[in-house]
Amino acid sequence: MISRLRRRPEWQFFAVLPKADPLLAAVWWLLLLARGALPAVFAIAMGSMVGAVQHGSALAAPLTFMGTTFILLQVLTPVHQAVSANLGSRVAAWLNDALAEACVGPPGIGHLEDPELAEDLTVAREFDRGQTGPPMYMNVDFAAGGLVELAGGVASAVVLFGFNWWAPLLLVGAWSATHWLLRESGVWRDRNTTEVRSAQRHADYAYRLAVEPDAAKEVRLFGLADWTVQRFTDRRRRLFELQHAATRLRERPMIWCLLIVTVANGLVFWALGAAAIDGRLDLDRLVVFAQVAIGVSMIAFGGLNWVLDGAAAPVVAVQRLEPAMAPAGALTPARRPVAAAAPVRGRAVAIEIRDLSFRYPHATQPVFDGLDLTVPAGSSLAVVGQNGAGKTTLAKLLCRLYDPDAGSIEVDGDDLRDLDTDGWRTRVTAVFQDFLRLELPVRDNVAPAGAPEADILAALVDAGAGDLAGLDTRLATGYGDGIDLSGGQWQRIALARALCAVRQGAGLVLLDEPTAQLDVRGEAAIFDRILTATRDVTTILISHRFSTVRHADRICVLETGRVVELGSHEELMDVGGRYRTMFDLQAQRFTAEVDEQGMSYDTL
């Protein structure tokens, strides 16, 4: 029972308040109770005033009592609103922090690519944007308003016990029937069903297509502007329809509620009138009880349920994500923990992949199924294969962003799962296809964890980015002195980052299409420099450009989750298999170009 209650979204919402700010939450509750009690206190003050007038007593005390209550009624409301807004902002910050930690915490990345967590992630990420409901600072204020009404109704009922025992019970029961109306109307059912969350995710995606610069080019070029807006409005309408369907009041329970409330109030006010006429109830007490009898109506549903539903949604989403993300992004605990060797500058890593199988979570097909591959220390290996063959996945496994389902990856004789992950990640570096573009100065882009300035400058030169911008130039526009780079220039920065890591001790370099965005001359020149800079380490190059691939010591062809060919360029050309076919296909389109300085390049 208690544990069921704890799982209720409303409970989770209230439980978050003290976590966000215990002192502010305590003040919020205290003000709430005070505001709730004041209408009943005001009724008593009014009765004491009427009594004093009736009996000809001094009016100073009852007037002061009434005035003080009245002033408190007026003053506490804006104070409470300010506290609510402040507390709401802190709750939003707490949720943002919790989500950021849940996302960044796990050592793997499975939790961020898990389709089953995507909808909660959207709700948890976007809740404060106000698109699907009020932001948190308003929600907490609305919740305060609803709770004040509820507390006011209960306080009035307590005072009404002074009249008789059944009147408050009857009125509380009757006004509570309005909650049954909500239940019948679907409001008390969870409005954050899978369908609602899915609609929210679709609406959010369409919105981002419309407003974010990444999609702006294709949206215009392919005439998707109207489609994007239409898609957004359709999805948002669907979301509102679903939310509306959940909050619609139904006629029959509404009529029943009206009947119950009318009859109950009729009985109570008839009893009050009868008692007054019989002389059993003085005017002053009549004034008090009549007011509190009306005051009990404050426990009617009000907006509390709607508010709590919306306010609790991100809280529930974050609290569901926290425990779900940790295992989804977890890596297998070490069976025989080995500290990763301290970085030794330029010490190459030997890799042995044995019978490796891997399938992405929730995917139907495995990417690898019995992959065997050896990469001797200090050698370079190019990995080629069709789109989707698993080349990038291999790079992710080598970085230990995922663990294999079966088989093993050994580095220098140790199973990768037994190595300290952080230690290993100082020994491996990579340029991914979708490399990171940090809105930070060049210096931090090249060495996010810091490095001697000489190494940063040398890495930039090796990557052909020595003259792009000063080390302290911020690579983002909108910061006054910041600049943005072209795709190829950014790629040189990403390359510099990897080359700088080599200078800091990385022994394995993974290059996933590292020159895809470079011009022909840049590619040829930079590739030579990369080979020189990574001469002493193990290099794995993933590329579709055979002009660069053929420079690797060995080349492996990946297909259907396995290595189907392995050897040097010459060996594989002699074999006349998949590699030769792919190479010849591309070579037919090669032309040797000679530039004005007499240098020749293979171009497509």
Ligand SMILES: Nc1ncnc2c1ncn2[C@@H]1O[C@H](COP(=O)(O)OP(=O)(O)OP(=O)(O)O)[C@@H](O)[C@H]1O
């Ligand atoms: N996060 C993911 N979740 C589920 N499946 C994925 C994920 N990433 C990739 N895949 C699937 O795994 C397979 C291998 O993808 P991968 O990106 O490793 O291919 P690739 O060889 O690098 O392709 P390309 O040459 O196009 O870059 C593909 O079938 C792809 O659909």
